[in-house]
Structure formats: C-alpha cells, structure tokens
Amino acid sequence: MPCTPNAVLTPRDLREQIRSGxxxxxxxxxGGDALQANIVILPGAEAADFxxxxxxxxxxxxxxxxxxxxxxxxxxxxxxxxxxxDVPRYRVWRHGELxxxxxxxxxxxxxxMVSFALGCSFSFEDALTRAGIPxxxxxxxxxxxxxxxxxxxxxxxxxxxPVVVSLRPMPAADAIEAVQICARMPLAHGAPIxxxxxxxxxxxxxxxxxxxxxxxIRPGDIPVFWACGVTPQAAIVSGRPALAITHAPGHMLxxxxxxxxxxxxxxxVNA
Amino acid sequence: MPCTPNAVLTPRDLREQIRSGxxxxxxxxxGGDALQANIVILPGAEAADFxxxxxxxxxxxxxxxxxxxxxxxxxxxxxxxxxxxDVPRYRVWRHGELxxxxxxxxxxxxxxMVSFALGCSFSFEDALTRAGIPxxxxxxxxxxxxxxxxxxxxxxxxxxxPVVVSLRPMPAADAIEAVQICARMPLAHGAPIxxxxxxxxxxxxxxxxxxxxxxxIRPGDIPVFWACGVTPQAAIVSGRPALAITHAPGHMLxxxxxxxxxxxxxxxVNA
Numbered sequence: 354m355p356c357t358p359n360a361v362l363t364p365r366d367l368r369e370q371i372r373s374g375x376x377x378x379x380x381x382x383x384g385g386d387a388l389q390a391n392i393v394i395l396p397g398a399e400a401a402d403f404x405x406x407x408x409x410x411x412x413x414x415x416x417x418x419x420x421x422x423x424x425x426x427x428x429x430x431x432x433x434x435x436x437x438x439d440v441p442r443y444r445v446w447r448h449g450e451l452x453x454x455x456x457x458x459x460x461x462x463x464x465x466m467v468s469f470a471l472g473c474s475f476s477f478e479d480a481l482t483r484a485g486i487p488x489x490x491x492x493x494x495x496x497x498x499x500x501x502x503x504x505x506x507x508x509x510x511x512x513x514x515p516v517v518v519s520l521r522p523m524p525a526a527d528a529i530e531a532v533q534i535c536a537r538m539p540l541a542h543g544a545p546i547x548x549x550x551x552x553x554x555x556x557x558x559x560x561x562x563x564x565x566x567x568x569x570i571r572p573g574d575i576p577v578f579w580a581c582g583v584t585p586q587a588a589i590v591s592g593r594p595a596l597a598i599t600h601a602p603g604h605m606l607x608x609x610x611x612x613x614x615x616x617x618x619x620x621x622v623n624a
Numbered sequence: 625m626p627c628t629p630n631a632v633l634t635p636r637d638l639r640e641q642i643r644s645g646x647x648x649x650x651x652x653x654x655g656g657d658a659l660q661a662n663i664v665i666l667p668g669a670e671a672a673d674f675x676x677x678x679x680x681x682x683x684x685x686x687x688x689x690x691x692x693x694x695x696x697x698x699x700x701x702x703x704x705x706x707x708x709x710d711v712p713r714y715r716v717w718r719h720g721e722l723x724x725x726x727x728x729x730x731x732x733x734x735x736x737m738v739s740f741a742l743g744c745s746f747s748f749e750d751a752l753t754r755a756g757i758p759x760x761x762x763x764x765x766x767x768x769x770x771x772x773x774x775x776x777x778x779x780x781x782x783x784x785x786p787v788v789v790s791l792r793p794m795p796a797a798d799a800i801e802a803v804q805i806c807a808r809m810p811l812a813h814g815a816p817i818x819x820x821x822x823x824x825x826x827x828x829x830x831x832x833x834x835x836x837x838x839x840x841i842r843p844g845d846i847p848v849f850w851a852c853g854v855t856p857q858a859a860i861v862s863g864r865p866a867l868a869i870t871h872a873p874g875h876m877l878x879x880x881x882x883x884x885x886x887x888x889x890x891x892x893v894n895a
Contacts, residue, residue, distance in 0.1 A: 525820045532803040533815060544804060549796045549820060549846045575820045 364431060364607045372438040377456045379603035380441060381475065388612040389605035390417050390430065390470035391582045392440055393589070394458070394598040397422050397465030402510025406588060407469065409507040413516055413584030415472035415540045417608075417619055423464045429619070431609035436468045442601035449593035454601055461598060473582050473605060474519060476541040476612040480534050486527045489569040497521070498562035499581050503555025504546075506584060511592035518546065519581040520559065522574035531577060540615055547578040554578065635702060635878045643709040648727045650874035651712060652746065659883040660876035661688050661701065661741035662853045663711055664860070665729070665869040668693055668736030673781025677859060678740065680778040684787055684855030686743035686811045688879075688890055694735045700890070702880035707739045713872035720864035725872055732869060744853050744876060745790060747812040747883040751805050757798040760840040768792070769833035770852050774826025775817075777855060782863035789817065790852040791830065793845035802848060811886055818849040825849065 362370070364387040370376045380389055395403050400422070407414040418427045425436040437459040445453040445461065474497070478488050490497045497519045504516040523531065528548055536544040551559045559576060560567050564583055570576070589597045600606065610618055633641070635658040641647045651660055666674050671693070678685040689698045696707040708730040716724040716732065745768070749759050761768045768790045775787040794802065799819055807815040822830045830847060831838050835854055841847070860868045871877065881889055 525818050525824065529803050529815055529817070529819065532800050533807045536804045544800055546800070547796050548800065550844075553796065553844060573821075573824060 364609050365433065367607050368431070368434065368439045371441050372435065374456065377441045377604075380605045380607055381603060384607040386479075386611045386613060388417070388430075388608045388610040388615045389473055389475050390608055391473050391585070392436065392600040392606050393469040393471065393585055394436060394466055395469075395594060396463055396596055397467060399511070399594045399597070400467035402512055403469065404467075406506070406509035406512040407471065407585070409509055410516075410584065411539065412543055412546060412580035413506065413582065415542060417470040417472055417540060417615075419470075420468035422467050425462065425466070425468065427468065427470055430470055430606070434606070434608075436606070437462050440600045440604060440606050442604040444599045444601050446589055446594075446597040446599065448595060449590045458598055461596070470606060470608075471582055471585060472540040472542060472615075474542060474579065475605075476615065477535050477538050477579075479612060480538065481521075481531055484530060484534055486531055486534075487523055489522055489571070489574075490566065493569045495566035495569065497565050498559075498568045499564035499583050500551075500556045500559075501563045501587065506588065511594065512588040514587050514591040515584075516546070517564070517581045517583040517587050518554065518578040519565075520562070520568050520576055520578055522568055522570040522576050524573050525575055528575055528577045535579070538616060540619060542579050542581070545577045546580050548575055551576055551578075635880050636704065638878050639702070639705065639710045642712050643706065645727065648712045648875075651876045651878055652874060655878040657750075657882045657884060659688070659701075659879045659881040659886045660744055660746050661879055662744050662856070663707065663871040663877050664740040664742065664856055665707060665737055666740075666865060667734055667867055668738060670782070670865045670868070671738035673783055674740065675738075676780035677777070677783040678742065678856070680780055681787075681855065682810065683814055683817060683851035684777065684853065686813060688741040688743055688811060688886075690741075691739035693738050696733065696737070696739065698739065698741055701741055701877070705877070705879075707877070708733050711871045711875060711877050713875035715870045715872050717860055717865075717868040717870065719866060720861045729869055732867070741877060741879075742853055742856060743811040743813060743886075745813060745850065746876075747886065748806050748809050748850075750883060751809065752792075752802055755801060755805055757802055757805075758794055760793055760842070760845075761837065764840045766837035766840065768836050769830075769839045770835035770854050771822075771827045771830075772834045772858065777859065782865065783859040785858050785862040786855075787817070788835070788852045788854040788858050789825070789849040790836075791833070791839050792848050792850070793839055793841040794848055795844050796846050799846055799848045806850070809887060811890060813850050813852070816848045816850050819846055822847055822849075
C-alpha cells in the first residue's frame with residue numbers, strides 16, 4: 354500500500370518539507386482543512402500604502418496577518434513560519450514586471466521587508482462544496498475564470514486599479530445560499546459582489562476571462578462574481594514598486610489555522 | 625398644530641380603537657415598529673392539517689403564534705388581543721369562496737376555533753428601506769406584484785397548491801445585501817427563494833402578476849422573488865374548507881412585539 358503523505362502531514366510538517374526543498378508544487382488540497390493564504394512582501398517604503406490599500410478594499414484583499422518590519426514570521430498564523438522559505442513558489446516583481454519565480458527568497462530579504470497574508474477562495478469553495486453547491490471549474494478540472502472589471506479599488510498611494518473578480522456559475526437557489534454562506538466568511542472574500550448581467554461590471558464576454566480558464570456554464574445557471582485575490586497582484590503591476598514579492602498562483606502559504614475556525618480565531622468573533 | 629395619532633398610539637391603543645369601531649383601514653405604517661401579522665382562523669377539524677401545512681412550508685407560512693382551541697387570545701403577541709374584533713377587516717371564506725368582508729367576527733366564532741398568526745413582509749421591507757435598498761412598489765405607491773409559481777407547497781391534508789411569490793426588482797448589489805438581511809428574518813419569509821429568470825419558476829410574463837400591481841422595473845434591476853403570505857390564502861381557496869376566516873389584504877393584526885426584536889423574542893435566538 355503506497356504511503357499517502359497528504360493525509361498525515363500537519364501544516365507545520367508540510368512547511369518544513371517546502372522549506373527543505375522537498376515540495377514545490379501547488380497547495381490545493383494540501384494540509385487538510387488548514388487555511389491557506391495569498392502572500393505579498395514589500396519593502397518598508399511601500400508597505401504602509403499597501404496596508405492602507407488592503408484595509409480600504411477588504412473584499413478583494415482580506416488581511417489575515419501583517420508581519421513586523423524585517424521579521425519573516427507570522428506567529429498568529431502558525432508556529433515557526435519563515436516567509437523566506439515556506440511558500441512553495443514565489444514571484445518576484447520589479448517595477449511591475451515579473452522577473453523570476455524562485456522557490457525561496459532568502460537572498461532578496463531586506464531588514465525592512467513587511468509581509469502580508471491575505472485570505473483566499475479555497476476556504477469558501479470548500480464551504481460551498483460541503484453545502485452541495487456546484488463549483489463548476491473544480492468539477493471540470495479547470496482554473497477559476499477571472500476578469501478585470503469596471504469597478505475601481507479605493508486607491509492608496511501608488512496602489513489602485515480595477516477590482517478583479519472570479520466567476521462561479523450556479524443555479525439561482527444555490528446563489529442565494531452561497532451569499533449567506535460566504536457572507537459569514539469575510540476573510541475568504543465574503544459575499545459575492547455581483548450576480549447576473551456581466552456587462553454591468555464591465556465584462557464584455559464572460560467566455561473570455563482575463564485570467565484562468567473559460568467558465569463551464571450550465572443551462573439555468575446565473576453568473577455569480579466574487580472579489581478576487583488577483584486584485585492585489587494587479588495593484589502591484591499597476592503601482593510598479595521597485596521590488597515586490599508574491600506567492601506564485603496556486604502556491605500558497607499553508608497556515609496552522611483550521612479554515613473552518615479562521616473567522617473566529619482571527620477576528621475575535623465567535624462563529 | 626394637528627394632532628398626529630399614529631405617532632402616539634401604542635399597538636394596544638390601536639387595537640382598542642379597532643375593536644371599538646374607530647378604525648377599520650389598512651395597517652401599513654400604523655403602530656410604529658410593531659410587528660404586524662397575517663391571520664388565519666379555522667375550525668378545529670381543519671386546524672391540525674393547517675398547522676402541519678405551515679410547519680412544512682415555513683418560507684411562505686412563517687408561524688408567529690397559534691391560539692389555543694376556542695381562545696381568541698394570542699398572549700405571546702400582545703396583552704389583551706381578542707381576534708374576534710382586533711383585526712380591522714376580515715375575509716370570510718366558505719368552501720373556498722370569499723363570502724364576506726366584515727369588521728368583526730364575534731358571531732362566527734366557535735368553541736373549537738384555532739387562530740394562526742403568520743409573519744408578513746412589512747418587517748423585511750422596513751429593513752430593506754433602512755439599508756437604503758429600493759422597494760420600488762412602495763416608491764411608486766403601488767401594491768407589491770405577486771405570482772403563482774410552478775413550485776409546489778408540501779401538502780398537508782386538504783391544504784396544498786402552488787407557492788405564491790412577491791417580486792421586488794432591484795440592482796444586483798442590493799439583491800446580494802437583501803439576501804443577507806432577509807436571511808436573518810425567517811419570521812418575515814426569510815431569504816428570497818429565487819432571483820433572475822422568472823420563467824425558471826413558471827412565471828411567463830412578469831408584467832402580468834396574478835395579484836397586486838404590475839412591477840416597476842428599472843434599467844439594471846434584476847427580479848428578486850420572496851415566498852409570499854398569499855400562499856396560505858391560496859391553500860385555503862384550493863382546500864375548500866367549509867369555513868375559514870382570514871384578515872383582508874393589508875388589514876393586519878398589529879402586535880406588541882417590536883419588529884426589530886421579533887426574531888429574538890419569538891424564536892429564542894438572540895439577534
């Protein structure tokens with residue numbers, strides 16, 4: 354019988370395997386119920402504006418944790434986290450251009466680096482699946498379709514640009530239930546921000562997403578749109594800071610927080 | 625300065641005025657924040673089935689209170705309520721046919737009469753208005769449009785028939801917020817049961833409602849449908865009991881319960 358490491362690896366074991374170079378792949382389905390996070394790392398000069406950008410745009414940029422300047426730990430999200438190594442793949446951006454995709458960033462770390470952990474959609478997709486609501490791109494083995502919209506983020510310093518949304522088509526009754534489920538998960542982008550006519554938020558052709566794969570829309574489905582974690586990456590591209598580091602798409606930080614308890618643990622509100 | 629009786633009348637004073645024949649009009653806007661209720665009164669032989677019908681169909685028929693057989697009081701909804709007099713106008717149904725619209729029913733009361741108080745849409749429309757969400761039929765001074773759907777109630781004995789829905793058109797972002805607001809108000813019909821394409825629930829022409837006035841649909845609105853308190857009246861018409869008494873449309877029982885505290889007070893769940 355082959356060993357099944359995913360079933361036994363704790364999030365901390367998984368991070369240690371990543372740190373030692375033993376794993377560098379996408380983290381979807383890894384770490385069991387552990388909350389996963391989008392990561393952005395910026396030099397001190399840009400960090401204050403980016404923090405303000407996240408706080409002003411909580412739907413696309415739900416802040417899970419912010420590191421102390423120069424400190425690669427995020428103790429509220431897990432013991433021993435070291436952001437110089439613990440993300441399986443990073444993206445390095447210089448003046449808004451993608452320049453590298455390394456598996457560690459120890460050589461780029463600076464004394465004033467500030468790290469940001471942002472909520473991601475994995476948690477709410479799990480909650481939808483548990484409720485019996487179809488997540489069509491998962492069923493089809495595709496990436497979620499994402500679109501730049503005509504909705505603007507609230508800018509902060511150099512950071513701004515459009516709200517990017519992800520699309521999950523589903524029947525109307527499921528959309529009504531999904532609003533209720535996701536409204537209780539503000540750290541995972543919260544309730545949808547639009548449903549129905551895509552043109553109302555500046556999407557001309559729903560079959561031609563700006564990121565990800567084309568949607569699988571079944572008869573009777575309506576399009577339901579969530580604010581998306583690609584929004585902060587788009588803000589970095591448009592803001593063109595001298596240096597920024599993010600996770601590579603799908604290659605997330607795996608935290609110690611059970612996703613089902615994240616809202617209670619990280620906001621102090623009992624679920 | 626003219627006196628403004630609505631501003632000073634307590635619900636109990638208002639009921640006494642109704643009982644004495646001093647007021648027999650519609651109750652919209654009366655009694656301040658007091659919860660208003662749909663009323664159904666049935667002889668004992670029909671009451672058990674109707675109770676089961678309501679419990680099986682809580683979205684269209686949210687039960688606020690059920691009277692003891694033969695007792696015209698509803699003590700959980702207000703001190704001194706006497707259902708033989710305290711509704712400003714009644715409807716009398718014999719074998720499913722509307723036969724009279726009296727202002728009191730003392731002469732029809734029987735020793736085995738059971739009264740049912742059901743939640744109504746006034747509470748959630750107030751909540752939507754407070755949230756800045758348009759309630760178009762109110763703004764247009766019209767009655768809410770209502771439709772028989774292809775959705776069936778769960779039948780109980782002689783009571784059954786279609787779910788009747790009310791329509792409130794609004795922008796998609798408001799619909800998303802309305803789902804969240806109304807989901808917290810199960811005693812006022814709860815979350816919408818459909819949005820988007822009316823044909824999916826058997827409504828061929830949204831401009832031709834089965835009850836009420838034609839909708840006022842603005843550019844960018846989507847149709848949002850709630851289960852409606854007309855559903856139990858339709859069940860009485862189709863069930864054809866020998867005798868049934870209801871309130872006349874818009875002429876409700878005004879209770880002592882503040883609408884904003886109804887869910888907590890009547891369900892034991894703290895809001």
